[in-house]
Amino acid sequence: MKGTPLDPGGVTLDNSCVHYGDWVLLQDRRGRKYLFRLKEGQSFDHHRGSLKHEEILRAGYGSRITLGNGEPFSVHRPTLEDYVLYMPREATPTYPKDAAMITFLLDLAPGMQVLEAGSGSGGLTLFLARAVGPGGQVWSYESKARHQERAKRNLAAYMDSRETWGNVTFVLGDLREARLEPHSLDGVALDLMEPWTVLGNVVTALKVDRSVVAYLPNITQVVTLLEEVKQAGWPLQHERTLEVILRSWDVRPPIAHPDFQQVGHTAFLTQLRRLSG
Numbered sequence: 001m002k003g004t005p006l007d008p009g010g011v012t013l014d015n016s017c018v019h020y021g022d023w024v025l026l027q028d029r030r031g032r033k034y035l036f037r038l039k040e041g042q043s044f045d046h047h048r049g050s051l052k053h054e055e056i057l058r059a060g061y062g063s064r065i066t067l068g069n070g071e072p073f074s075v076h077r078p079t080l081e082d083y084v085l086y087m088p089r090e091a092t093p094t095y096p097k098d099a100a101m102i103t104f105l106l107d108l109a110p111g112m113q114v115l116e117a118g119s120g121s122g123g124l125t126l127f128l129a130r131a132v133g134p135g136g137q138v139w140s141y142e143s144k145a146r147h148q149e150r151a152k153r154n155l156a157a158y159m160d161s162r163e164t165w166g167n168v169t170f171v172l173g174d175l176r177e178a179r180l181e182p183h184s185l186d187g188v189a190l191d192l193m194e195p196w197t198v199l200g201n202v203v204t205a206l207k208v209d210r211s212v213v214a215y216l217p218n219i220t221q222v223v224t225l226l227e228e229v230k231q232a233g234w235p236l237q238h239e240r241t242l243e244v245i246l247r248s249w250d251v252r253p254p255i256a257h258p259d260f261q262q263v264g265h266t267a268f269l270t271q272l273r274r275l276s277g
């Protein structure tokens with residue numbers, strides 16, 4: 001219907017349409033995923049046969065397609081989770097379940113200003129950029145040029161085939177030495193080994209009552225972080241430390257049980273909230 005939320009512009013929205021240059025995710029019947037971009041004249045090669053990119057383009061997103069030997073694949077537009085899990089990396093990206101929870105703990109909304117360090121491979125950057133939207137801003141600090149380059153390329157490649165958000169500023173440098181405007185940030189996400197070394201610089205830039213979330217693989221890091229906060233006397237209140245436990249199931253009746261292979265531990269998320277003191 002014209003003018004409804006389903007068709008805001010009065011035009012038919014076709015979500016299945018794929019173009020050369022777009023990202024495509026092929027999924028086999030066991031759930032294995034293959035991420036690549038469609039290129040004219042190229043083929044997708046699998047140990048059971050190959051598929052011309054042209055055939056995938058004609059089939060479109062949301063379709064089923066078969067290899068010459070009958071092996072079925074479904075064709076999808078990769079989600080942000082797919083993209084971050086399968087994109088090239090220098091540093092290990094924040095795991096998507098944790099990146100999603102970080103945007104939630106920071107209570108990010110369109111138009112907000114958020115800072116992160118380090119950029120790494122740009123995984124968390126993408127989640128933050130999507131949460132604050134085109135009217136917001138992500139300041140992404142990274143001390144290693146090689147990592148920053150990878151993050152920039154991953155971001156550009158993701159945006160390429162989509163609307164450009166234009167809301168990420170990459171800064172090459174150590175966050176400890178950054179000159180940040182006081183009370184300018186709605187949130188800070190730290191995915192680095194020693195977050196307590198940058199907190200002193202970040203705390204004054206954070207607006208009162210807003211949060212810093214640190215992503216820490218080891219509980220010993222969480223303990224050190226909380227000790228350092230206490231010792232330094234920063235006006236930060238420990239809100240909570242949590243793990244995001246994701247347990248997938250294999251449901252193909254009569255089979256129905258948790259998957260035998262699971263993602264075990266990734267990291268702890270520690271949320272600290274800025275007080276006015």
Ligand SMILES: C[S@@+](CC[C@H](N)C(=O)[O-])C[C@H]1O[C@@H](n2cnc3c(N)ncnc32)[C@H](O)[C@@H]1O
Nearest residue numbers: 091093094118120121122123124143174175191
């Ligand atoms: C685990 S990676 C971050 C991964 C990133 N969150 C992602 O999703 O791709 C940690 C990064 O922090 C950077 N780093 C460590 N200490 C830093 C500091 N003081 N200032 C800026 N970057 C820092 C490292 O060089 C590394 O690239």
